[in-house]
Amino acid sequence: AQTVTQSQPEMSVQEAETVTLSCTYDTSESDYYLFWYKQPPSRQMILVIRQEAYKQQNATENRFSVNFQKAAKSFSLKISDSQLGDAAMYFCAYRSAFVGGATNKLIFGTGTLLAVQP
Amino acid sequence: GAVVSQHPSRVICKSGTSVKIECRSLDFQATTMFWYRQFPKQSLMLMATSNEGSKATYEQGVEKDKFLINHASLTLSTLTVTSAHPEDSSFYICSALDLDYGYTFGSGTRLTVV
Numbered sequence: 001a002q003t004v005t006q007s008q009p010e011m012s013v014q015e016a017e018t019v020t021l022s023c024t025y026d027t028s029e030s031d032y033y034l035f036w037y038k039q040p041p042s043r044q045m046i047l048v049i050r051q052e053a054y055k056q057q058n059a060t061e062n063r064f065s066v067n068f069q070k071a072a073k074s075f076s077l078k079i080s081d082s083q084l085g086d087a088a089m090y091f092c093a094y095r096s097a098f099v100g101g102a103t104n105k106l107i108f109g110t111g112t113l114l115a116v117q118p
Numbered sequence: 119g120a121v122v123s124q125h126p127s128r129v130i131c132k133s134g135t136s137v138k139i140e141c142r143s144l145d146f147q148a149t150t151m152f153w154y155r156q157f158p159k160q161s162l163m164l165m166a167t168s169n170e171g172s173k174a175t176y177e178q179g180v181e182k183d184k185f186l187i188n189h190a191s192l193t194l195s196t197l198t199v200t201s202a203h204p205e206d207s208s209f210y211i212c213s214a215l216d217l218d219y220g221y222t223f224g225s226g227t228r229l230t231v232v
Contacts, residue, residue, distance in 0.1 A: 044223065045211065045213070111159075
């Protein structure tokens with residue numbers, strides 16, 4: 001079974017600085033998707049970024065980028081120019097690329113609570 | 119973009135009563151809906167996966183007779199917590215899967231059983 005591990009329960013960053021959140025996963029599949037979700041105090045889950053395993057190029061979305069190391073099964077999130085609004089719980093998630101049934105489910109890590117200091 | 123409307127956002131019920139939580143996909147058809155439970159400062163725990171018109175698939179350890187899931191249409195899925203007890207108090211979140219939009223999450227329901 002696939003597992004997702006986030007080894008940093010809490011992180012803190014100064015406003016305008018850069019922070020990297022770690023995520024590792026375990027799978028025997030060769031094709032899959034990886035995600036980073038943000039959950040602010042409102043508890044609404046928001047997609048931050050998504051990476052397809054067959055793509056070697058790291059995904060980027062404005063200030064958010066990932067470092068995807070497939071061989072190492074690592075998928076870290078870098079937040080540049082941190083803003084107060086980035087403070088939230090961040091979850092790494094995995095999904096099999098196979099379509100149908102229970103394989104569509106997201107497997108979440110335990111989360112990293114990010115604090116942004118003014 | 120895709121929106122999933124989840125209601126109610128908060129509910130307080132007496133122990134022994136049942137509570138129904140609804141999730142509607144407003145502008146797309148959700149062939150698959152996921153139901154999660156989340157404790158404070160913890161991750162989302164998948165409870166069950168439901169596909170329109172078929173029985174839900176429950177995760178190991180989740181009581182299917184206690185957490186009834188109905189996915190009768192492509193835009194509506196419901197979770198009913200039957201005979202609720204204080205230990206069922208939690209935050210419940212639904213998520214709809216659309217192949218074009220990906221996963222869209224509801225805003226969650228905070229259930230308090232007193």
